[in-house]
Amino acid sequence: MAADSNAEPIAKGTIPTIKQSFRDLFRWRQRVAITNEYGEVATEWQTPEPLQNPVKLFMQLSAKDWVFFIVGLLAWTADAFDFHALSIQTVKLAKYYDTSKTNVTTAITLTLLLRSIGAAFFGLAGDKFGRKWPMVVNMIVLGLLQIATIYSATFQQFLAVRSLFGLFMGGVYGNAIAMALENCPVNARGLMSGILQQGYSFGYVLAACANLGVGGSTESWKTVFWIAAGFSIAVGLVRICFPESNQFLEAKRSGKPKVTPAAFFRETRHMLAKEWRMCIYCIILMTWFNYYSHTSQDSYTTFLLTQKEFENAAASRGSIIMKVGACVGGTIIGYLSQFIGRRRAMVGAALISACLIPAWILPTSEPSLSASGFFMQFFVQGAWGVIPIHLNELSPPAFRSSFPGITYQLGNMISSPSAQIVNAIAESHFVTRAGNGDRVEAYGPTMGIATAIIALGIVVTAALGPEKRGSRFETTAPAGTDVEDLVKRPSDDAEAGSDSDVGRSEKGAEERIERV
Structure with missing residues (x-):
């Protein structure tokens, strides 16, 4: 960004921040707080620099930066594969355990509910001890829990294992995005954030491809879980081979004293006292976003199998195409957010996705549903593509591992019943299927109405919230x-x-x- 002129200071307090943020949404120049080497803060209006060639942005990353980014991306992809190995096989698991689809989605609720605990524990560990070893433990244990799921003999054992799985799954996001983005050049962050977030969508694509490959037999769900286990353990082993994050290596070379637990938690207490409004705002934002993704995708395969009466292969193909759209959209809109702004990108994508809902749920043929699913998730995950860097920029700089992870997973916890709510409503309401007149479960209307409400919630929350595009956090020492x-x-x-x-x-x- 190029500095143009001085601006009034960033507002303090809830109401002043809302008023200033809403006005700034309609101003092209960005209000940015600049801190000099003496700790003095000045606020400037900055004009965004023109979008740069993505290849040139890629070349700004060193080989070591690319290693950190790719390992973070792989960890997030494996995390998503593990999670979606269950959500895309809801019908198979319901048959295997002889229970309802709604009961199976209880496992999704428990996983999401407990992720915030893992996010807090491993996020704070990442800020105190570094990004490396907390991630290694996370990934290996996740793989072992996938194997434990396979050997769950009863539905109660299955639910217990998936609850424990949620604890460790919650620790991946914060450390992965902090490690991947903290050393990226400022003007490349939007593009790299969009790519990184789509590790979640890519994990879904891989899980759907695995589901397509193993076929539709009831027992085949176990094979998908074996693949997921191997993927997670492999990422953990790969992470062992690479060094700690540059942030912690620089802190060690600086000669600063070792961070003690007392100093770490003292600074954490000071941060929470100072930034409690930001914490609450980010939790609200992430609650909307987690409802947004889980409501629009977790039951999509079930929607194709039940309401549209597709075979397993056709439903899997539709799911794959849908999430390919997510990967493309998240990357492109994350990249554009570097120029048009984080909040404008999120607001625009959410509004367009709301307009696409009828085309998303009404068609009956596989090509039409695949195309509308592609564009729907293009904008759903397009809005999501901004989130990794937006949370990093809003975070207190010394807490870039714990803050994004905890706020993200607390949003996940609040939105944890989303798939269960969708399945419960859809299974208790029926619509007449066009073409053959069958009475089928109302997954389409349920998902459509819920997604429309959530998209509008995101528009309002993002429009009234803060933005710190252009903030420079890469030189901040670890907490404590x-x-x-x-x-x-x-x-x-x-x-x-x-x-x-x-x-x-x-x-x-x-x-x-x-x-x-």
């Missing part, structure tokens, strides 16, 4: 490092003979949180 420098140790206090220095030091720590 600067507080350890600022807060005097007891031995120093004894030598100084005064407790007042400690108070002044802790105040300095609070001022640091405010500055960043």
